[in-house]
Amino acid sequence: MTAAANQSGRRPTTSRRLERAGIRDVAAAAGVSITTVSDALNGKGRLPDETRSRVREVAERLGYRPSAAARTLRTGRSGLIGLTVTTYGEEPFTFTEFAYFAEMARAATSAALGRGYALVVLPASSRHDVWGNIALDGTVVIDPPDQDPLVSELYRSGVPVVSDGKPGNCPVTAWVDNDHEAAVLGILDHLSEAGARRIGLLTGTSTDTYTRLSTEAYLGWCAKVGQEPVYEAYPAHDPAAGAVAADRLLARPDRPDAVYGLFDPNGTDLLAAARRYGLRVPDDLLLVCCSESDVYATTEPPITTLSLKPRKIGTTVVNLLIDAIEGVDSGTGVDIARLFPPRFRTAGNGPPPGTLMPTELIVRASSQRRSPRTTVSPPRPPGEV
């Protein structure tokens, strides 16, 4: 043990105020160099176990906490992942608006934490003051609009981005989405089989992928089977507008005898509207809506819902992103490891890799005229994976 080591390694600075212990203090107290301290604490280098444990003990005694900022500066890794959900209303987040986002965010947070990362909630607007002040290893973007300037900016900054929702035209590192077309077609088939003659759609006016693909699938199906489309669109972020749209749909002269609602509250709204018009569900009207909420298991009658499996999506998105950050394929089942390491795609080599996740149709009483038994079945095999 070097005897002269109790001299603080700091250069003769102004005055030692009551600051937190740094790695130098630990080194001095343990009579070793800061290299040794760093190695001992991080499990690197070649050191005898005795030195390692001694250093650890001294560090503990001094209450030493490594500075995250310094570590980030040095290593270039912050362990932070941005999470932003595109908003349609004025409030910056839609977490609570639909159960989908809540579930998805929860799973994403959990997955990130499991791999040693933490999620930072960020606004969809590219507010420079906040985005620029945070060292991000990567970002998860939920439902980016067609030409998202935020995503482009992140791309320019060299931050890998994985999106939930197939990106319209912005350079993401990878994306994950449901097979919305297959899901909608599955539902339409299901309703047809249950005896529906004219299936209506409650859809949204925004241009996100989900709304667009679903609506297109519906229109395509109509064209194929020769049914006149019957749908109402409304701004999905406005809860009141949903009830009105549901009412409008059932008030039409060409009233549908089955309806699929794209958004979470549609089930309740449609049920209420049906009641107002004296329509019995499922006898006069078959109902399905897309929702993650289990309140539909206890409504009168229980309503068949399409689950987008947000947990699975959130987990996958985060794992994909962290794989990209670390340049590893941790085996999420998606083989895109090769595409990542070269500077997170240097642009120009084809579309970004995407993954389609399966959906799940939870069949309840509202969509079957015969047996009211509740069963669960996947609608169609997913297109990819």
Add this chain to the structure above:
Amino acid sequence: MTAAANQSGRRPTTSRRLERAGIRDVAAAAGVSITTVSDALNGKGRLPDETRSRVREVAERLGYRPSAAARTLRTGRSGLIGLTVTTYGEEPFTFTEFAYFAEMARAATSAALGRGYALVVLPASSRHDVWGNIALDGTVVIDPPDQDPLVSELYRSGVPVVSDGKPGNCPVTAWVDNDHEAAVLGILDHLSEAGARRIGLLTGTSTDTYTRLSTEAYLGWCAKVGQEPVYEAYPAHDPAAGAVAADRLLARPDRPDAVYGLFDPNGTDLLAAARRYGLRVPDDLLLVCCSESDVYATTEPPITTLSLKPRKIGTTVVNLLIDAIEGVDSGTGVDIARLFPPRFRTAGNGPPPGTLMPTELIVRASSQRRSPRTTVSPPRPPGEV
């Protein structure tokens, strides 16, 4: 413009790889010193507007983005606030479990962003690997348990902590909570006035402040008015257990003719249980539950709910915390500015400052035997503020 400025200011390092432009590059390109660049970009120092704008333009052209890590290291501020919600189940967050948390988190995020901070979602367990790797300016803790080791550790680290929920015995900088006692007493009075003779309680088994204070208020009220307490407790994080407990409560020989449920799903569960026992609401059974969900506006019948105003709480908590961080009283209505600057309370000077926020009783059909009109009224004046 200095002609010799195109020489990179870097010392002859190994090799200039394709790295992001730093402040040195901007300085070199603009023919000024890095001091000038820093001052120009941050609006500090004394510079003629012409220099300022020229530097800004060069920075823009080079796509310069200041390194958040370096800035954090230098200034000691990260602009990051930790958000952790105490969990009872195995999953790390309860965001979605109750609408309360979702609303509260949303408001908190919004408030933080509004003041230039971002929220980092963190686990309630003191996982060193993740907590230690993040430079936090402060932390919001939701519902800390009695002797939260996490809070103690944060305190030792010098990180200011503001909690939602009056802390049992841990050193927080400040706290915010509802006046739970007043809220419960208000509800019990309300039910009494509606004709209830025996009021039951559906409560939880955990030891958090909310459950404890509410239950104590109920028991105190019972003692005062001479009613035998009638209650069932269950682990609040288990949704299935709630339904069972509701059933148990209504199956008792001393069945109550009015029930207050402390948790969000209790309304639905109690309604279902009442149906099973052939009890009409509100005729045979008066119902109130604590919930932020508006599904209770459309149930059959609509259920009276107590709102804890999570938006207001989330906003207040964050503003209090940021005030503490910045050592400012931005006028949140709480006068505790003086207590903050001295090292975030140096311990030993009395209990931490707290704020009680009012609750709101949203009266619906389930708790009145006369008029089924829906009205809104605050139950009692809050104890403080």
Add this chain to the structure above:
DNA sequence: AGCCTTCGGAGATACGTTTCTCCAAGAGTG
């Protein structure tokens, strides 16, 4: 005896800012 290898660890540098200190040159002032 000379040489190679491994062990244990020290030194120094770089990460990219912010900011404190200081200086030169011109402008006013008596």
Add this chain to the structure above:
DNA sequence: CACTCTTGGAGAAACGTATCTCCGAAGGCT
């Protein structure tokens, strides 16, 4: 003319870590 101010800006020291390079010493081998 000698002086003080003010303006505009440069230099350099931190911030606290990780890591690359290098080095002495102690064996082991031929």
